Amino acid sequence: MNDLNHSRSAGGDFEMNGFSDEELAAAAAAGDPEAFDQLISRTAPILLRFVRRMVDDAQVAEDIAQETLLAVWRGLPDFAFRSRVRTWILGIAHRKVVDHYRRHRDYPTDGQDFESLASAEPLPSDQAERAELVVALRAELTQLPPTSRAVWWLREVEGLSLAEISGVLGISNGSVRGHLQRSRAFLTTRLAPWRPGAGGPAAPEEVGISGERRRE
Incomplete structure (x- = not known):
């Protein structure tokens, strides 16, 4: 001051x-x-x-x-x-x-089952452009339980540390890590049909909302 x-x-x-x-x-x-x-x-x-x-x-x-x-x-x-x-x-x-x-009274619970989410209608299997991957990513994020969505976004897009996310959401570091691992696994499965270029599927944790691969 x-x-x-x-x-x-x-x-x-x-x-x-x-x-x-x-x-x-x-x-x-x-x-x-x-x-x-x-x-x-x-x-x-x-x-x-x-x-x-x-x-x-x-x-x-x-x-x-x-x-x-x-x-x-x-x-x-x-x-x-x-x-x-x-x-x-x-x-x-x-x-x-x-x-x-x-x-x-419509806040989804964090106990929502990931297996039931993954069993939704299959995604298109045709090759998609990067823009379509971003649209798909945004759509699939809405399918995640709210805390898992928040953890993934704060870590992979905003770059917060696990400790910072723990402070934001009021959960333990271990819970943050668990939500992040489950979110990555869910998104990797759901976004598998989107294969930008010849390099194979882009892992969701590598793709920001702009469509650019995330730099560590």
């Missing part, structure tokens, strides 16, 4: 890009709206992507994202920095998603 004030008093254009999320959060908690705006500009993209993957209705997803940002603003003074700011924000978003489905 003192560093931020010093940067302002030094004159010239005030740039916040050099400060960490945690420093911005501390300043925002003290009532600095500019620091909050900068923090949100950094975290909003991952927040929106995550909520839109968890909620099919685009307008509902936007509303949940807005509710999350409001909760972040209100909760910053009590944020104890026991986790990274990004993890804390995604955790709020996850709880908002769960609350939404509970209100509508």
